[in-house]
Structure formats: structure tokens, C-alpha cells
Amino acid sequence: MxxxxxxxxxxxxxxxxxxxxxxxxxxxxxxxxxxxxxxxxxxxxxxxxxxxxxxxxxxxxxxxxxxxxxxTSQEVETLTADWHAAARATPHGQPITLAAVGCSQNA
Amino acid sequence: MRMHDHSHDHPHANELSDPEARTRALETILVQKGLVDPEAIDEIIETYAKRVGPQNGAQVVARAWCDPQFADALRQDATSAIASMGFQGRQAEHMEVLWNGDGVHNMVVCTLCSCYPWAVLGLPPVWYKSPPYRARAVAEPRKVLAEFGVTLPKKTKVRVWDSTAEVRYLVIPERPPGTEGLDEAALAALVTRDSMIGTGIVEVGS
Incomplete structure (x- = not known):
């Protein structure tokens, strides 16, 4: 086994x-x-x-x-929302990056 | 559930699940702050997804069966004896070995979470992490063993060991009869993961 x-x-x-x-x-x-x-x-x-x-x-x-x-909780929630938004803004088949939502990544 | 957002011009856009998005968020934060190194993360995944597994523990068991000096070393300081074979815990946890035989059967659980000897067994199987096993291993070990197909003589004592973050256990199962002529490698091939958790026994030709 x-x-x-x-x-x-x-x-x-x-x-x-x-x-x-x-x-x-x-x-x-x-x-x-x-x-x-x-x-x-x-x-x-x-x-x-x-x-x-x-x-x-x-x-x-x-x-x-x-x-x-x-x-901080706020950092986590903000970045999580950013990643959701990035995924939705990225055409299928392309890698998802935070750049897709123009995120400043200034966490 | 989140509704699909059609306000963008990407009709076939992606959707991340919440844990996916949250995990990416944590990685973004921790890498930016220099708290984790992406290469270290890849190395850890590679190690646990591919490299370490029960084959490590099986080598320890086979050597313990064949080499009395090594068996003594295991008894005295299991952490060092196991490390001498190149298997070391990442959390510097203390290893202990539990010997089956002489009317004693040992079985391991982590009632708190899922502490497990990663260095010798890899990551735990789903059942080891499951609430029923964690609750029942202590309360009704014989019933649990029976469900794994292990029926022990009535007079065999069952000892259940609760792992912690500091102490991890490796069960040394009984060497099956009829294996006197086998070398270490052949013996290691007989040793199953479950036998080293104590929910299985080693059999020849199983």
C-alpha cells in the first residue's frame, strides 16, 4: 500500500x-x-x-x-480585493498580475 | 458567491477563489516586506511535494531491523541517529521512536492539529489530519485500527502517542517473519507509511 x-x-x-x-x-x-x-x-x-x-x-x-x-488585517483585505480585481481584469489564459488593475502595491 | 463582473472588456476573464486571492495577497505582502524569499518558498514546496516521503522512514526502519548498533543509537537519541542518515526536521523538533513488539502496539496521532515527522514521512495523509481520526485514535484505538485492517491479539497493549510541535514519533513496526534473507533495501520496500504511524503492520507480499 x-x-x-x-x-x-x-x-x-x-x-x-x-x-x-x-x-x-x-x-x-x-x-x-x-x-x-x-x-x-x-x-x-x-x-x-x-x-x-x-x-x-x-x-x-x-x-x-x-x-x-x-x-495588518487591512493590508490583507486590501491586497485580497486587489487580487480578485486583477483576476477579473485579466483575459483568460494570461497570467494574473497585480499590474492588471494598476495596483500600486504600496501595502 | 461573487457575481461575475461584466463591466470589463474581457468576457472570458478569470476568477480567483477566496483562498487563492488571499494566499496571493499574503505572498505579495510578505515578499514586499522582505519577510519571505520567493525562492525559499519554491524550495520548500519542491521538497515536500516531491522529495521527502515515507521512503525516508522506511530506510530508518530497515536499518533498525538489520543493525543493532543503529537500533541502540535510535533508542538513545533518535533525532541524531535519524539525522545521521540525512533526514532532519526543519522545525528542529525532537524525534522519538516507538518500538512495536513484545505485546505492545504503538500508534500516533496529533489531537491538536497535525504534527507529524515530516523529515521521515513527508506530509501527513488526509486521514491523519481529519477530525474523526484525531478524536477517535485516543478514544477507541482498536476500533480505528480495525478500520485500517489491523486486528491485534486481545492481550496486545495499544499505546497511543499524541504528537506535539516539539516531539514527533516514528513507529518501528515488527519485522515480519520470513524476511531473514532480505537486505536493507529489500526490507525498506516492505515498510509502509501506515506501519510507521502505527495504523498498519508490515507484511510480506502485501
Whole structure:
């Protein structure tokens, strides 16, 4: 039984995972700090699966970043809206960049 | 759900899901602030999507079966013994090995979240991260084991170990009978991921 199970079902899951590990390795927070925050988010979930799991991961990551002063909620919300807008302004088949909405990226 | 916006001249425009947009937003912020390096992110993804996996742990198990000195080293300081094979945790976590046999069966869970020995097993499978496993492994381990197809003799003691951010466990399963003539590589090929979490046993010809 050596089924090759892919750990990520979507690129964003791999991305948020890797950013968390990178921040931990850079000393931004300890893994214990991370596990506590992530565990708290997971307590609210009853469903299984990578989508639910990494959604909780993402919420926990934002919370740690905001609580520890690495980002503000406003920055996160603004940039998230910018990325949504950039996607809608980008023709299908072309890479989505923030330049599509003339975003100043002055987060 | 967000309605599709037709105010632009791009009838076939893209739509990002909320987690996609949010993840990109975080990356934009963190890279701009110099808090993460995009190359480091790519390297981490590459490592965990492709390079590390249960094949690492299987080599540790096979060596533990074949080499009594290595088995002793594992008992004394599992973190160092495993690191000597080139497998090191990124979070500098402490590794402990749990030996199955002599009437004891060990099984590992993380009730809090999904702490797991990445260096030797890669990232955890979906079931390990699932709320039912996290809740039931401690409450009714034998029932959970049965669902994995593992039925143990009544007198075998089941020990459930709760991983934390600091301590990660690797189960050393029992070496199956009839494998005396096999070398380390052949033995490693028999060792399954689940057997190293304690939700499986190693069998020949399975």
C-alpha cells in the first residue's frame, strides 16, 4: 500500500504551507506558536479533506501574522480585493498580475 | 458567491477563489516586506511535494531491523541517529521512536492539529489530519485500527502517542517473519507509511 498521495490539491495550499514554514525558519514565530494557532482554528472544523484543512491553515496564518505584527488585517483585505480585481481584469489564459488593475502595491 | 463582473472588456476573464486571492495577497505582502524569499518558498514546496516521503522512514526502519548498533543509537537519541542518515526536521523538533513488539502496539496521532515527522514521512495523509481520526485514535484505538485492517491479539497493549510541535514519533513496526534473507533495501520496500504511524503492520507480499 504505497499510494502516492499528493500532499496538496491546489497550488495555494502548497503556497500557504511553504510561507508558514519559511516564516518559521526565518524565526518569525516558533512552531509551537504556530501549532497552537492552527489547532485553535481546526477546532471549529468537523469536515475532513485538504480544502477544509488548508482553509483553516490559511485563517491561522493570517491570524498569526496580524497578531504578531507582521501584517495588518487591512493590508490583507486590501491586497485580497486587489487580487480578485486583477483576476477579473485579466483575459483568460494570461497570467494574473497585480499590474492588471494598476495596483500600486504600496501595502 | 461573487457575481461575475461584466463591466470589463474581457468576457472570458478569470476568477480567483477566496483562498487563492488571499494566499496571493499574503505572498505579495510578505515578499514586499522582505519577510519571505520567493525562492525559499519554491524550495520548500519542491521538497515536500516531491522529495521527502515515507521512503525516508522506511530506510530508518530497515536499518533498525538489520543493525543493532543503529537500533541502540535510535533508542538513545533518535533525532541524531535519524539525522545521521540525512533526514532532519526543519522545525528542529525532537524525534522519538516507538518500538512495536513484545505485546505492545504503538500508534500516533496529533489531537491538536497535525504534527507529524515530516523529515521521515513527508506530509501527513488526509486521514491523519481529519477530525474523526484525531478524536477517535485516543478514544477507541482498536476500533480505528480495525478500520485500517489491523486486528491485534486481545492481550496486545495499544499505546497511543499524541504528537506535539516539539516531539514527533516514528513507529518501528515488527519485522515480519520470513524476511531473514532480505537486505536493507529489500526490507525498506516492505515498510509502509501506515506501519510507521502505527495504523498498519508490515507484511510480506502485501
Amino acid at each position: 504505497r499510494e502516492p498521495e499528493t500532499p496538496f490539491e491546489a497550488p495555494w495550499q502548497a503556497q500557504v504551507f511553504a510561507m508558514t514554514v519559511a516564516m518559521n525558519e526565518a524565526g518569525a514565530f516558533t512552531w509551537t506558536r504556530w501549532a497552537d494557532a492552527f489547532g485553535a482554528e481546526l477546532q471549529n472544523d468537523k469536515a475532513s479533506g485538504n480544502a477544509v484543512y488548508y482553509a483553516a491553515w490559511l485563517r491561522a496564518f493570517v491570524r498569526v501574522l496580524v497578531e504578531d505584527g507582521h501584517a
